[in-house]
Amino acid sequence: MALTFELDPDFTPALRDGITTLWADVTNAGGAVGFVPPVTPEEIRPDLLKHLVAIEKGQVRLLVGRDADGAVAATAFLTLNDHRLMRHWLWLYTVMVHPRHQGRGYGRDLMAAAADAARSIEGIEAIRLTCRGGTGNDRFYAACGYKEVGRIPGAIRVAPGDDRDDIVMLLPLGPADL
Numbered sequence: 530m531a532l533t534f535e536l537d538p539d540f541t542p543a544l545r546d547g548i549t550t551l552w553a554d555v556t557n558a559g560g561a562v563g564f565v566p567p568v569t570p571e572e573i574r575p576d577l578l579k580h581l582v583a584i585e586k587g588q589v590r591l592l593v594g595r596d597a598d599g600a601v602a603a604t605a606f607l608t609l610n611d612h613r614l615m616r617h618w619l620w621l622y623t624v625m626v627h628p629r630h631q632g633r634g635y636g637r638d639l640m641a642a643a644a645d646a647a648r649s650i651e652g653i654e655a656i657r658l659t660c661r662g663g664t665g666n667d668r669f670y671a672a673c674g675y676k677e678v679g680r681i682p683g684a685i686r687v688a689p690g691d692d693r694d695d696i697v698m699l700l701p702l703g704p705a706d707l
Contacts (some may be wrong), residue, residue: 532594532635533604534642540581544593547601549573551627560627563662565687573598580606580623592646594626594639602627602637607646607656618655618699619647639674648702656703661685662694675700 538544549570556573558565563576583589588611594603608620622644626635647653658675660666662685667677679697686692 530597532596532630532638534592534594534603534639536592536646537590538593540584540591544601545577547580548593548604549577550602551601551625552577552623554623554627560625560628561664561666562623562625569693574695578621579689583608589645590650592639592643594635594642596627596630603635605639605643607643607650609650617651617652618657619650621647621656621658624658635670637673640670644674644700644702654703655699655700659699660696661687662696667696670698672692673700 534695540586542547550575552562552564553568553570555562556568557566559566564573565613580589580591588605590607590689592605592607596602603626605624606622608622610616610619624636624639626639644656647656647685652689656675657669660670662680671677675698681695683692684695
């Protein structure tokens with residue numbers, strides 16, 4: 530069964546707990562979403578709070594995917610640019626699908642839903658994201674239509690002696706390429 534996606538859901542305590550649990554589970558399964566395992570939901574909560582503050586300010590939009598039971602199974606944060614010369618594209622952050630749902634095409638569904646959400650925002654012509662090198666995520670995003678447009682060698686330090694590239698990828702949304 531497919532996930533059901535919702536842009537800008539009401540932020541309830543259950544949604545908060547679902548996202549923090551998802552984020553911890555994805556991290557602990559090896560996902561490159563801003564933390565290094567092991568991590569607990571309590572360690573995630575301050576980062577989620579930063580996203581929530583930005584949502585309240587109108588700078589970020591939350592996309593949530595729910596499974597057949599209504600549980601949070603996927604998320605992505607669409608972050609608008611406030612710089613006047615860059616308002617025609619947005620950032621996609623913290624793209625996650627719960628490990629129990631991976632391998633079913635839900636990641637592609639999430640990326641398609643994120644592109645649809647971005648297209649619904651007036652003036653948005655592209656999505657930009659970054660991913661950690663050495664994970665294979667760049668191949669996944671490329672399969673979803675993103676193009677690598679930059680790479681910063683060793684910009685992400687996962688652990689002492691384990692530096693990874695920061696890969697910048699772009700998905701044009703309209704007829705004109707950026």
